[in-house]
């Protein structure tokens with residue numbers, strides 16, 4: 001059973017539809033932004049009012065990376081966050097995925113991945129995406145928000161400055177938000 005089917009089964013069809021719509025919308029009134037009570041809410045409103053980023057269904061590569069982690073620890077019963085770095089080589093026309101995750105809610109420090117990335121960037125690879133997943137507890141209907149936390153925003157900026165990251169991706173298993181590095185400064189960070 002896929003993550004999407006499992007979630008539908010847990011929430012029921014109607015609630016599933018409402019929750020997915022609420023999390024993925026980019027049509028909230030832009031006035032909501034001035035009502036944000038903190039940086040996390042501001043970051044979410046930037047996406048949900050459509051000011052920043054593009055929300056679309058999860059794609060095949062993202063689903064493959066997420067499913068790799070979910071075969072180890074199912075997201076709905078043992079939630080974990082993974083990191084993925086996706087590099088592309090123009091001449092080889094190949095993608096390379098660097099993946100880090102554990103049995104813990106937070107991903108491990110990506111030092112090993114970044115060391116390898118450093119070497120690869122020096123020989124023609126380009127860091128096109130950073131991908132990670134968000135989830136929520138059962139009390140909040142499981143589905144993760146499609147916006148960067150304060151820590152995420154800070155991390156994206158570092159990746160842009162040091163590794164020339166082009167886009168950040170955050171997925172909740174149903175939708176993914178794509179954020180261009182030129183928009184990273186709009187988000188609140190630590």
Ligand SMILES: [Zn+2]
Nearest residue numbers: 134148149152
């Ligand atoms: Zn995050």
